[in-house]
């Protein structure tokens with residue numbers, strides 16, 4: 154595993170290895186001194202698009218691994234002064250940086266950077282294309298829920314039953330890199346993906362992964378679903394104002410108390426964040442035990458630790474033998 | 476006899492650049508197609524054709540570092556071209572007698588390797604689609620090719636005025652088909668691949684709607700109309716119907732629209748960002764078919780150099796366009812062969828004839844040039860091709876000042892071995908003579 158750019162580039166076995174390593178990290182005493190061995194390795198976090206959550210998550214992940222982290226925001230950097238991304242990453246490489254984590258508003262930058270430098274490049278979100286480490290964190294979260302018996306009533310008892318899961322992704326599908334990465338991941342492991350949202354936010358062509366159903370009718374689809382992943386409406390990516398108004402959106406696609414009544418008692422809710430409370434998902438659901446949102450945040454750190462470990466080839470004694 | 480400059484084959488050029496002998500040992504009657512214009516050179520089963528003519532290339536020039544007349548002509552010569560129509564989307568636009576004369580002076584002061592470069596003018600001032608250029612004075616100064624290439628003429632009235640003004644002249648009115656409303660600031664073809672990548676798409680309607688409108692205008696007034704770089708099946712269909720109904724129009728396809736489909740964009744490499752965009756494979760097949768059945772008249776390169784720093788920008792902001800002069804023949808020939816095995820010249824005589832028609836004979840006819848037939852006793856003027864030889868382009872091969880070739884590392888079939896222009900040896904064994 155040299156780079157980590159798109160979920161679809163990896164086999165199920167490779168993705169499972171990352172997930173299992175993340176799970177090991179979660180159960181490991183991270184204060185153990187062996188992690189300090191990585192201090193001479195430097196990770197550059199280049200965030201050309203604002204993202205507090207992903208950035209902090211990567212920073213914590215790298216620090217937990219004992220890596221040295223340098224931040225690089227576009228506002229504060231020479232990129233603002235007309236330097237190209239190529240010159241920036243070549244300079245970082247020359248300065249001795251060992252890996253690059255890149256968030257960009259362009260779909261292509263992370264692929265381009267991976268060709269310009271021969272150090273690992275990790276995609277922290279590229280435009281609307283991919284957000285693979287978010288998908289890995291969500292994957293770990295779902296695996297955890299299965300192992301805790303949350304879907305026992307549906308006869309989903311272990312990861313072997315993953316393909317029985319029916320997962321609905323709700324909201325702004327067309328602008329969502331998270332939806333694309335999750336869709337590719339669910340296809341790898343056979344789960345059934347449903348895309349749900351107002352027509353203008355659903356794909357009009359093949360989105361590139363296997364879709365079980367695509368509909369603007371959430372209410373009808375809902376009783377089938379084991380997991381509902383609500384997405385953020387990406388107002389900044391809309392080329393024209395949303396036709397549906399917020400009240401209408403909440404009524405039809407919001408994760409609300411009244412909606413919960415027609416879902417199975419075992420159905421769980423997720424949101425990649427940052428969520429708009431009481432529009433995309435109601436506050437009392439976010440705060441209930443039906444919500445996996447905070448677990449997603451926590452697991453994203455372990456997944457990013459696993460991705461950094463695999464791509465950078467970090468050797469950490471004992472971690473694989475737990 | 477001094478053998479310097481002598482090309483030994485069944486065709487012999489003497490040291491003064493005169494064709495000394497041509498023999499046609501090949502039994503043409505045994506071939507499946509009419510290859511009367513192909514002259515076989517026995518050595519290695521090579522063929523000769525009249526030098527290629529590119530009706531559509533961007534030589535930039537006028538202080539642009541992506542290309543100049545010299546580098547552009549070196550690339551052209553390596554690709555077997557003897558004549559180029561240079562597009563007017565320079566900066567500033569070539570839209571006046573003054574700018575045309577300036578370009579011509581620049582050309583005559585450049586080493587063009589014997590390649591003739593003609594200057595096209597914009598249709599509208601500044602290429603902004605509003606105010607027509609001064610056609611009369613431009614025509615008086617021997618300008619015969621008008622296009623706003625890079626943009627289409629969106630305003631119906633403006634297009635109609637241009638058609639009426641050029642009606643009855645021998646001038647070509649060439650349209651870059653791009654209806655702004657359907658183009659929608661897209662980056663690549665609108666469809667499955669753009670949806671997967673989350674990139675803004677360009678609808679095929681951007682091309683089809685404008686072509687349909689132009690064909691309608693042509694039914695009212697007749698002009699030498701030329702539809703540039705067709706990219707979708709519907710366009711081929713529209714041209715076919717228009718031709719069947721008796722309208723006189725011509726059209727072109729680029730080698731890259733014959734060779735690549737939209738899935739190349741999965742690499743997110745800005746070198747594959749081109750306008751019109753690469754389309755789905757079904758369109759590629761329709762374009763090849765259109766060429767084979769003569770609906771499409773011309774293969775033109777749309778050679779568009781862009782310096783590395785701009786093609787290294789994010790794909791959303793990188794400029795449209797790719798190199799094409801050096802690889803035009805091989806890319807077109809390879810795409811028409813469609814993986815067919817070649818054991819002898821006979822196996823590819825049809826494809827060779829189609830490419831020769833589209834890259835040499837038809838553009839010569841449309842532009843009113845001589846037919847370029849190789850005649851014993853006259854100055855050697857031909858390109859010699861080895862259809863059996865494969866090539867893989869590397870950065871070092873590129874003569875352009877830019878490196879944005881989409882063919883780097885791809886296996887291409889057929890190789891340009893020799894080029895003679897007006898008795899002068901320009902290319903020998905695939906290498907430029909100076």
Ligand SMILES: [Zn+2]
Nearest residue numbers: 624625651703
């Ligand atoms: Zn054009």
